[in-house]
Amino acid sequence: xxxxxxxxxxxxxxxxxxxxxxxxxxxxxxxxxxxxxxxxxxxxxxxxxxxxxxxxxxxxxxxxxxxxxxxxxxxxxxxxxxxxxxxxxxxxxxxxxxxxxxxxxxxxxxxxxxxxxxxxxxxxxxxxxxxxxxxxxxxxxxxxxxxxxxxxxxxxxxxxxxxxxxxxxxxxxxxxxxxxxxxxxxxxxxxxxxxxxxxxxxxxxxxxxxxxxxxxxxxxxxxxxxxxxxxxxxxxxxxxxxxxxxxxxxxxxxxxxxxxxxxxxxxxxxxxxxxxxxxxxxxxxxxxxxxxx
Amino acid sequence: xxxxxxxxxxxxxxxxxxxxxxxxxxxxxxxxxxxxxxxxxxxxxxxxxxxxxxxxxxxxxxxxxxxxxxxxxxxxxxxxxxxxxxxxxxxxxxxxxxxxxxxxxxxxxxxxxxxxxxxxxxxxxxxxxxxxxxxxxxxxxxxxxxxxxxxxxxxxxxxxxxxxxxxxxxxxxxxxxxxxxxxxxxxxxxxxxxxxxxxxxxxxxxxxxxxxxxxxxxxxxxxxxxxxxxxxxxxxxxxxxxxxxxxxxxxxxxxxxxxxxxxxxxxxxxxxxxxxxxxxxxxxxxxxxxxxx
Numbered sequence: 349x350x351x352x353x354x355x356x357x358x359x360x361x362x363x364x365x366x367x368x369x370x371x372x373x374x375x376x377x378x379x380x381x382x383x384x385x386x387x388x389x390x391x392x393x394x395x396x397x398x399x400x401x402x403x404x405x406x407x408x409x410x411x412x413x414x415x416x417x418x419x420x421x422x423x424x425x426x427x428x429x430x431x432x433x434x435x436x437x438x439x440x441x442x443x444x445x446x447x448x449x450x451x452x453x454x455x456x457x458x459x460x461x462x463x464x465x466x467x468x469x470x471x472x473x474x475x476x477x478x479x480x481x482x483x484x485x486x487x488x489x490x491x492x493x494x495x496x497x498x499x500x501x502x503x504x505x506x507x508x509x510x511x512x513x514x515x516x517x518x519x520x521x522x523x524x525x526x527x528x529x530x531x532x533x534x535x536x537x538x539x540x541x542x543x544x545x546x547x548x549x550x551x552x553x554x555x556x557x558x559x560x561x562x563x564x565x566x567x568x569x570x571x572x573x574x575x576x577x578x579x580x581x582x583x584x585x586x587x588x589x590x591x592x593x594x595x596x597x598x599x600x601x602x603x604x605x606x607x608x609x610x611x612x613x614x615x616x617x618x619x620x621x622x623x624x625x626x627x628x629x630x631x632x633x634x635x636x637x638x639x640x641x
Numbered sequence: 642x643x644x645x646x647x648x649x650x651x652x653x654x655x656x657x658x659x660x661x662x663x664x665x666x667x668x669x670x671x672x673x674x675x676x677x678x679x680x681x682x683x684x685x686x687x688x689x690x691x692x693x694x695x696x697x698x699x700x701x702x703x704x705x706x707x708x709x710x711x712x713x714x715x716x717x718x719x720x721x722x723x724x725x726x727x728x729x730x731x732x733x734x735x736x737x738x739x740x741x742x743x744x745x746x747x748x749x750x751x752x753x754x755x756x757x758x759x760x761x762x763x764x765x766x767x768x769x770x771x772x773x774x775x776x777x778x779x780x781x782x783x784x785x786x787x788x789x790x791x792x793x794x795x796x797x798x799x800x801x802x803x804x805x806x807x808x809x810x811x812x813x814x815x816x817x818x819x820x821x822x823x824x825x826x827x828x829x830x831x832x833x834x835x836x837x838x839x840x841x842x843x844x845x846x847x848x849x850x851x852x853x854x855x856x857x858x859x860x861x862x863x864x865x866x867x868x869x870x871x872x873x874x875x876x877x878x879x880x881x882x883x884x885x886x887x888x889x890x891x892x893x894x895x896x897x898x899x900x901x902x903x904x905x906x907x908x909x910x911x912x913x914x915x916x917x918x919x920x921x922x923x924x925x926x927x928x929x930x931x932x933x934x
Contacts, residue, residue: 373790377790377791377795378790378795379795379798379799379802380798380802381790381794381795382790385790429757432753432754435753437748437749437750438750438753456730457730457731457801458798460725460728460730460731460753461725461794461797461798461801463757464721464722464725464756464757464760464794465789465790465794465795467757467760467761468760468785468788468789468790468792468794469785469789471764471781471785471788472782472785472786472788472789475778475782475785476782481774481777481778482774484774484778485768485774485777485778485781488764488768488781489765489768489769491764492761492762492764492765492768493765495761495765496758496761496762496765497666497671497674497675497678497758497761497762498670499761501674501754501757501758501761502670502671502672502674502758505672505673505674506672508750508754509672509673
């Protein structure tokens with residue numbers, strides 16, 4: 349796929365998502381809480397997870413309009429996790445997506461509540477999907493599985509617990525699989541489920557997103573070392589400041605670059621033979637591999 | 642229904658719930674996060690919400706065994722909301738159900754995460770129900786609706802915002818409907834949905850639980866004034882300490898007692914004609930009206 353074709357398709361998915369996200373929590377009934385939720389939800393970001401929902405839905409032959417509530421649900425859930433991760437009692441970050449973090453603007457109480465409400469509204473939004481009940485139940489189970497003790501919450505707990513400790517490769521891989529890959533895997537599988545895809549497609553989606561998720565996290569670790577705050581939209585160097593073991597501290601940058609290429613190839617090979625057209629998904633993993641922020 | 646019959650049925654429902662709750666998050670995979678979740682989830686409490694799920698399921702002719710995951714889900718969601726409400730950035734309470742609050746034992750970071758994970762696991766648990774997909778979707782929508790911006794999160798946000806301000810009856814009723822009644826209404830309706838009940842039964846459940854929820858909250862306000870910390874299991878007098886407008890500050894105790902009786906009668910009359918047997922549910926509202934803690 350040509351770079352401009354990829355870019356056009358990515359931006360067209362992203363525009364659909366942004367337009368739909370604008371519609372939530374804007375009827376005036378939620379007061380300052382709704383305002384705080386929208387502040388973080390509409391702060392931009394790459395929208396990788398919802399794009400992945402739409403891309404897998406399309407690859408599996410589904411109607412991406414019908415997958416939009418699921419795509420928005422994943423972004424709501426991801427946004428809630430960022431708001432809570434940034435709280436003073438967690439990573440205590442003041443900058444996110446180039447803007448002051450939620451608690452800096454709205455205070456800790458409202459930031460905690462806006463994260464809580466975004467999690468609930470993620471499920472609420474997903475459950476309003478105009479799809480067969482069986483697809484809705486599969487998608488909701490997938491999201492809930494990645495959101496709880498088998499996903500991002502345990503990942504964040506292990507991550508916080510690991511600060512200042514020397515972790516093994518096995519341990520940091522486990523943290524990242526829970527904290528990052530689990531929600532990417534859920535996004536990919538929800539897209540397939542929205543299209544009524546097969547078990548084989550669900551499994552291919554899982555393998556693709558798991559490999560891509562690891563490559564994504566290794567790139568994050570490299571960028572935290574080598575990137576600049578104004579390009580990243582969040583503070584560079586925070587891993588070193590928090591004494592975190594990362595792929596870079598374990599392997600160095602050159603070996604990490606090799607690992608990213610290996611995982612990206614693994615992701616793309618998982619797709620082949622299971623979908624009519626995988627051009628966009630293959631370009632997506634390569635673009636994420638090469639990203640600068 | 643005789644008091645001893647009511648007590649036997651309540652305790653038999655409660656025992657089923659306690660036994661099922663014991664099974665969650667105990668496989669050792671969740672480390673200290675799972676321990677923190679279980680600490681609050683298994684701290685006792687009256688279990689009114691899950692009992693209401695089972696009672697409405699039975700009243701609507703369903704199999705209460707199949708409603709147990711939904712009942713446990715409601716209790717997980719309620720427990721998460723208590724953990725977050727007690728955080729230093731919210732009500733900053735050190736005692737709950739007669740035990741130190743979650744953040745006092747596990748720290749703020751883990752308490753925030755254990756609440757987050759309990760919310761996700763509430764949906765996860767509910768979505769594992771062995772019931773038709775249509776019932777599962779209805780129950781999950783009901784729970785999500787009460788959990789987010791149309792329920793407890795907005796209720797808590799308005800409640801925090803109202804501290805130290807003079808609120809009108811209309812305002813405190815709105816807060817309590819969101820903060821307390823919404824989850825009781827959801828519990829009642831989820832029980833009916835688990836049984837595959839009719840729209841008329843869902844509506845009767847809503848009206849019962851809304852009236853009961855208001856009576857419940859007025860009793861809470863009276864107990865906060867007149868109760869003792871060791872009986873309540875949480876600090877008495879916290880409303881006055883936080884300068885909160887309550888039903889008691891607006892009306893005085895005697896008028897509140899009259900209101901409770903009125904709301905309880907309204908709750909019970911909403912049930913009649915819609916279920917084969919409402920003895921237990923009617924006894925439940927009367928017992929909650931007369932409770933001492």
